[in-house]
Amino acid sequence: MADIDTGVSCSGWVRDIIGYRWLVLFVAWVGWFGSTPSAAVAQTKTYQTGSMLYLDTGVAKIGVDVSWGGAITDLEKGTASYVNRRDKGREVQFALWDGNATYDSCGGCTGTFGWNPVQAGDRYNHPSTVLSSSIANNTVYTKTQPLEWYPDNKGGGSGKAVADTDVTIEQWITAVPNVPQAFRIHYKTTYSGSAVHGGVCQEFPAVYANGAYQSLVYYGGDAPWTGGQLTTVSPLPEESAGGIAIHASERWAALVNTSGNGLTVYAPAAMPYASVFGHAGSGTGPSDDATYYFRLCTSAINPPSTVQQGDAFLIAGAYPDARTIISNLRATYPPAVAATGYIASPPNNQTLRGALPIVGWAIGSNPLSTINVLIDHRKVLSITADTVPLSEVQAAWPRAPPNSGFQGMLDTTTITNGTHILILQAVDSQGNTILFGARSIAVLN
Numbered sequence: 001m002a003d004i005d006t007g008v009s010c011s012g013w014v015r016d017i018i019g020y021r022w023l024v025l026f027v028a029w030v031g032w033f034g035s036t037p038s039a040a041v042a043q044t045k046t047y048q049t050g051s052m053l054y055l056d057t058g059v060a061k062i063g064v065d066v067s068w069g070g071a072i073t074d075l076e077k078g079t080a081s082y083v084n085r086r087d088k089g090r091e092v093q094f095a096l097w098d099g100n101a102t103y104d105s106c107g108g109c110t111g112t113f114g115w116n117p118v119q120a121g122d123r124y125n126h127p128s129t130v131l132s133s134s135i136a137n138n139t140v141y142t143k144t145q146p147l148e149w150y151p152d153n154k155g156g157g158s159g160k161a162v163a164d165t166d167v168t169i170e171q172w173i174t175a176v177p178n179v180p181q182a183f184r185i186h187y188k189t190t191y192s193g194s195a196v197h198g199g200v201c202q203e204f205p206a207v208y209a210n211g212a213y214q215s216l217v218y219y220g221g222d223a224p225w226t227g228g229q230l231t232t233v234s235p236l237p238e239e240s241a242g243g244i245a246i247h248a249s250e251r252w253a254a255l256v257n258t259s260g261n262g263l264t265v266y267a268p269a270a271m272p273y274a275s276v277f278g279h280a281g282s283g284t285g286p287s288d289d290a291t292y293y294f295r296l297c298t299s300a301i302n303p304p305s306t307v308q309q310g311d312a313f314l315i316a317g318a319y320p321d322a323r324t325i326i327s328n329l330r331a332t333y334p335p336a337v338a339a340t341g342y343i344a345s346p347p348n349n350q351t352l353r354g355a356l357p358i359v360g361w362a363i364g365s366n367p368l369s370t371i372n373v374l375i376d377h378r379k380v381l382s383i384t385a386d387t388v389p390l391s392e393v394q395a396a397w398p399r400a401p402p403n404s405g406f407q408g409m410l411d412t413t414t415i416t417n418g419t420h421i422l423i424l425q426a427v428d429s430q431g432n433t434i435l436f437g438a439r440s441i442a443v444l445n
Helices: 319-329 391-396
Strands: 045-049 052-056 060-065 071-077 092-095 129-134 140-145 167-176 179-191 197-210 215-218 231-233 244-247 252-256 261-266 273-279 291-296 298-302 306-318 339-345 350-352 355-364 368-375 378-384 405-411 418-428 433-443
Touching: 052 071, 052 140, 052 167, 060 140, 060 167, 060 179, 060 306, 071 179, 071 306, 179 197, 179 319, 197 261, 197 306, 197 339, 231 244, 252 291, 252 319, 261 319, 298 306, 298 339, 298 433, 306 319, 339 418, 339 433, 355 368, 355 418, 355 433, 368 405, 378 405
Parallel strands: 350 433
Antiparallel strands: 045 052, 052 060, 060 071, 071 092, 092 197, 129 140, 140 167, 167 179, 179 306, 197 291, 197 298, 197 433, 215 231, 215 252, 244 273, 252 261, 261 306, 273 291, 339 355, 355 405, 368 378, 368 418, 418 433
């Protein structure tokens, strides 16, 4: 999305997921198979103005543009307007990425850019299509068929958009009961394709604020939810300098102005990490060039026929109030266990035989104990986690374990010849399991 680099690159075979414009939430992801959201509080109202669908609590209002794929292009409280909508790569919106693909750091300027369905549209400002929408029951709903952000190597270009017909993005926006400055965004993505898209931090959602909101506030200490001192980063590092990665223990962050007013996002099922950058262009309004970005790392894989659901919380106003709101929200939406990582071996879409090295790295919200190798969802090998020292991972992910790498050998003669899906599953110290990587492989012995 957009022609802005949001990350920090890594050396060696460790591909720093933060190093590319990857994502998500991501704002928050509460389980892959969450329930459909309930109706918002009764005093809210919904209405349509032109292509905009609004939900208004009387204290704050949020709006999506159905001519821009249903992306959130407006969030206001009083006279403050928070969301930047200069082009279709910004806004507050959902986008998917592929841990098996290759991306350049400039949004496709080199011609190398993989799978990236984007809710609002593509790099040429073609809009994604809203397949259906409604504003019933104090809920704003949209269903979108996204465009590929970079169409040039996918059969399109500046004059031709490329729709990803394998993906639909559904979005329900409701008010948080009794909290009129807070909104719950429930996302549901349906992937019906046959390709295996590997694990990576998704933009769930990408968060772009206006130029006035140039400070990032978060809690990065070791005692979350105890009221500990917050960290403020200001000004944010420029996109041209690669941005920064932060350790956000409470899984929220806020972009605020000099008065501490701004946009806060809570991601309960994200990793306790975010990537952040600034773009100090001209102006401070919604359509101006200057913008500030972050996304919390919510990792996901997209093997064939995948449905994933989860929630994001957007809170308008002063960040101390937002922190109190989040502290209360976590009783219903607690931080979930999470993990992310990278498969260095085997490569994707390779024919393999004999002894197969399984090599990579993984980190979790809890310490990891085991990496399970699944072939077509059946466990065939267990590897001890956190046994290989990798300084690259620590450099990219603050407070990551020093020995976050793993390695093992898989005997492919125990697997039938043919095409298979290989998935890696992390097991943490509490026995929780999280899928974090996927490959398509062919076995020929």
